[in-house]
Amino acid sequence: MKTDLFPEHIRPHLIPKPKGELYYQCLGCGAQHSVEKLLYVCPECNAVLMIHNRHQEELHKLSGTLWQQIFDYRKMLKIPALKGIYRYHEFIGPILPLESILYLGEGHTPQIEASEFLQEKVGIRFFYKNDGQNPSASFKDRGMASALSSIKYLIDQKLVSDVIAVCASTGDTSAAAALYASYLGPLIKSAVLLPHKKVTAQQLSQPLGSGARVFEIPGVFDDCMKVVEQLSTRYPVALLNSKNAWRILGQESYSYEIAQDFDWDMTHKAVVVPIGNAGNISAVMNGFLKFFKAGIIDRLPKIIGVQSEHADPVYQYYLEPDKARRVFTPVDTRPSVAQAAMIGNPVSMPRVVAIAEEYNQASGQNNVFFVQVTEQAIMDWQLTANQNGHIACTQGGECLAGLVKAKAMGLIALNETVVLDATAHAIKFSEFQDLYFKNRIPRPYHIVPDPERVNLPELVSPENPDLIPSQEKRLEKSEFAQFVQEISEKIAQKMDLTPVDP
Numbered sequence: 304m305k306t307d308l309f310p311e312h313i314r315p316h317l318i319p320k321p322k323g324e325l326y327y328q329c330l331g332c333g334a335q336h337s338v339e340k341l342l343y344v345c346p347e348c349n350a351v352l353m354i355h356n357r358h359q360e361e362l363h364k365l366s367g368t369l370w371q372q373i374f375d376y377r378k379m380l381k382i383p384a385l386k387g388i389y390r391y392h393e394f395i396g397p398i399l400p401l402e403s404i405l406y407l408g409e410g411h412t413p414q415i416e417a418s419e420f421l422q423e424k425v426g427i428r429f430f431y432k433n434d435g436q437n438p439s440a441s442f443k444d445r446g447m448a449s450a451l452s453s454i455k456y457l458i459d460q461k462l463v464s465d466v467i468a469v470c471a472s473t474g475d476t477s478a479a480a481a482l483y484a485s486y487l488g489p490l491i492k493s494a495v496l497l498p499h500k501k502v503t504a505q506q507l508s509q510p511l512g513s514g515a516r517v518f519e520i521p522g523v524f525d526d527c528m529k530v531v532e533q534l535s536t537r538y539p540v541a542l543l544n545s546k547n548a549w550r551i552l553g554q555e556s557y558s559y560e561i562a563q564d565f566d567w568d569m570t571h572k573a574v575v576v577p578i579g580n581a582g583n584i585s586a587v588m589n590g591f592l593k594f595f596k597a598g599i600i601d602r603l604p605k606i607i608g609v610q611s612e613h614a615d616p617v618y619q620y621y622l623e624p625d626k627a628r629r630v631f632t633p634v635d636t637r638p639s640v641a642q643a644a645m646i647g648n649p650v651s652m653p654r655v656v657a658i659a660e661e662y663n664q665a666s667g668q669n670n671v672f673f674v675q676v677t678e679q680a681i682m683d684w685q686l687t688a689n690q691n692g693h694i695a696c697t698q699g700g701e702c703l704a705g706l707v708k709a710k711a712m713g714l715i716a717l718n719e720t721v722v723l724d725a726t727a728h729a730i731k732f733s734e735f736q737d738l739y740f741k742n743r744i745p746r747p748y749h750i751v752p753d754p755e756r757v758n759l760p761e762l763v764s765p766e767n768p769d770l771i772p773s774q775e776k777r778l779e780k781s782e783f784a785q786f787v788q789e790i791s792e793k794i795a796q797k798m799d800l801t802p803v804d805p
């Protein structure tokens with residue numbers, strides 16, 4: 304729609320101009336640093352950073368209702384930079400001119416209500432927000448759109464050049480980083496570090512396909528992360544992990560979209576998020592907080608963070624009820640089908656602690672909870688979801704297992720509506736489904752396939768091998784008719800079908 308057709312009170316706000324003043328704030332010592340350079344940790348104390356807008360209060364001068372209308376009307380615009388996560392420009396990257404914004408189709412992923420059967424089985428109303436429908440098939444694209452737009456901005460301002468971007472990954476981050484960096488080639492080149500044999504074949508193929516340098520490292524994700532941290536402190540490289548605070552800004556869009564999809568009504572809503580490097584849960588909480596402070600939503604949804612018992616450092620931390628006595632201890636991970644979240648020392652842990660505290664305070668009650676689930680439950684619930692019309696990855700299965708657990712623990716009330724984060728597309732993790740169906744899941748996962756859920760292909764061949772069609776030997780017309788007849792009869796028999804009357 305043309306801008307002069309929008310209501311008059313919306314027009315001045317419809318297309319955002321660069322505004323505000325962003326700065327990095329250290330979560331350790333509180334020092335502030337300019338965003339005009341690449342920075343990932345505080346140069347003074349090495350702690351992680353958050354990005355704040357010095358003029359955030361300016362945004363609060365518009366009413367929450369007006370913001371809602373602005374975002375609703377922006378849906379109708381055809382401007383590429385505003386089609387993705389930057390619909391919420393003022394809350395994500397207000398200093399960025401539209402020309403610096405990278406849009407590859409990320410964001411605004413569908414929120415699909417669970418099938419009637421599945422909702423009945425779980426006993427609660429819930430939706431899957433399918434972040435696997437992002438361009439590289441995971442939620443990481445939200446953060447990469449933001450991080451790479453910020454780098455493009457620095458390049459456009461001639462503040463940096465010839466950027467080499469690096470990240471450590473369990474498979475989703477690398478796919479997203481390589482995709483977005485390659486779009487900005489040759490201005491940016493990327494390299495990704497993966498734990499050898501601990502990402503799926505599909506995920507390994509993604510950065511290779513995007514032309515990134517791919518380094519496989521013996522060890523687990525946490526080891527790769529340490530190498531990347533070392534690289535980013537000793538060499539002039541851009542770190543694309545969520546240690547980079549721009550990633551958090553982009554991933555906040557997930558919350559903004561949920562709020563908008565519920566028509567800004569967050570009454571009795573809960574959001575379930577799997578936790579790996581902990582950037583996502585930090586972003587999800589922070590996003591809702593920002594909208595709450597701006598009056599765009601009038602209550603904060605409940606947040607449930609889920610971890611597998613094979614990679615549960617955040618859950619373990621919160622097991623201690625007395626916050627003064629909580630001590631964070633990294634854990635050694637064990638093999639997990641929620642491989643993307645197989646992280647024992649999440650870089651965003653200090654963010655989780657700080658933001659969850661603020662979230663609970665702003666909610667006026669405890670509103671952030673953590674649950675732990677078994678590997679068996681993750682796999683069983685993923686398959687159950689997908690056998691009922693969903694496209695959840697194993698982390699999506701982890702969320703559903705987490706919902707079931709939270710409900711059993713009384714953390715979710717029956718009048719609540721829940722959104723589960725399917726962080727990636729099911730096909731990225733189909734190897735685990737395959738292993739389950741073939742009863743070949745290695746012992747350390749502690750998963751026994753449930754025969755009810757197993758689904759394997761059946762080969763249906765004619766009795767007479769001469770009736771098998773092939774490229775080399777075409778069947779005669781009558782032979783082919785015989786082939787079709789025999790195969791259809793066999794399938795009908797297997798499916799218990801009775802012929803219809805001619």
Ligand SMILES: N[C@@H](CCOP(=O)(O)O)C(=O)O
Nearest residue numbers: 472473474475476544545580
């Ligand atoms: N699960 C992640 C691990 C890296 O997390 P990030 O928050 O630093 O991107 C992945 O897919 O690599």
